[in-house]
Amino acid sequence: MLFSNISKEYRVKKQQASLFQDLFNRKYSEKVALKDVSFQVNKGEVVGYIGPNGAGKSTTIKIMTGILKPTQGTCRILGVDPMENRMQFVKRVGVVFGNRSNLMWDLPVIDSFNMMQKIYKIPRVDFLDNLHELVTLMNVKNFLSTPVRQLSLGQQMRCEIIVALLHSPEILFLDEPTLGLDARSKIAVHQFIKKINEEKNLTVVLTTHDMGDIEALTSRAIIIGKGSKLFDGDFSSIKDKYQQYKKVRIEINQLNQIDEVVSQIKNDFNCELMTISANEIVVGIKNDFERLIQFIVNTETIDNYQVQSLNIEEIIARYYSELDI
Known part of the structure; x- marks a missing residue:
């Protein structure tokens, strides 16, 4: 099966200001579906x-x-x-x-x-x-x-x-x-x-x-x-490529302390993702993973934590984002 230097373009009719122009003076633009x-x-x-x-x-x-x-x-x-x-x-x-x-x-x-x-x-x-x-x-x-x-x-x-x-x-x-x-x-x-x-x-x-x-x-x-x-x-x-990227799910045992923990993590660690809900913080991290775990272990207000790798859907979503598609 050979697919060589294939391009495909469609002509798309432009919507114009008046019906008369639309009927008698149609204009088209080219839409590129495939490019080489x-x-x-x-x-x-x-x-x-x-x-x-x-x-x-x-x-x-x-x-x-x-x-x-x-x-x-x-x-x-x-x-x-x-x-x-x-x-x-x-x-x-x-x-x-x-x-x-x-x-x-x-x-x-x-x-x-x-x-x-x-x-x-x-x-x-x-x-x-x-x-x-x-x-x-x-x-x-x-x-x-x-x-x-x-x-x-x-x-x-x-x-x-x-x-x-x-x-x-x-x-x-x-x-x-x-x-x-x-x-x-x-x-x-x-x-x-x-x-x-x-x-x-x-x-x-x-x-x-x-x-x-x-x-x-x-x-x-x-x-x-x-x-x-x-x-x-x-x-x-x-x-x-994304094997080192981890998601860390952190549970806080004192709700009034959650803002302080969030602030510390944001200031001290290179986090690529952070979401907060109720007493839970989810942190996406790559380079500072071991240091973050040490911080979690030494912080009394953190009740529990769980480390997860990215699933396949998350990997592809990140890959698409990096490619800007």
Whole structure:
């Protein structure tokens, strides 16, 4: 998979002062969605493609799946341009969008699977083999005859992934695959994607706002912001960057002393974050951590304290802030 020097611009109509101008003298501005973005994905890789809202993630996926044509640059998926010979191309890729469904809402799940066999012209023997394997792996046998509208979000997503894999694609694009799912359903989706990747050497490109998905499924992450690629590498290197950053939760046993403790911490320590609620102070600190702990131990008005590392969501939030995206 090659994504080379891709840029994408949209023409956006400007709102003008009068209806007459709006109709007969329209003016447009150029909006840059992607700006000179390049990366490669090798066969069998699982890659996380992440960034804040409006960063250009969906535009990238639409270009890679042949929905959009780039303004400039070269996109080659499985050795071909996704916009050319589209009927043949879509037979080689699978796509799951967390906010769109390929299932027929009022019909039993099995009817959607059978419809996909007809659309993709899957030989009957191959279809039945794939269906049996996927239904078993995703544990959906008990609700194949249930109308889609009666399924839970987790059950629906498992069926969406099956639909995307029935025709044995070589690449699977997943856009927010765990959107709205509970913890148990997320784990089931994670386990299945890892298993299918390992067994079939399936290439997976994952876009998500859920950093739990990235941590569970990928080792490589590509971060995009304001249309530009900002990072491409091992996701653990981002986590390691913030390994020394700690959150210290401090409980004060005398409420009338909390202002004094806050003042001392602000004046004596290099704190990057401080929040105060009731009898509790939360301090974010990096360089003065050991000295802060010594202060806490020696301060009688502090009843208890707890040290926490940043969770994955907090790490990414800080990383985005540093990159100003």
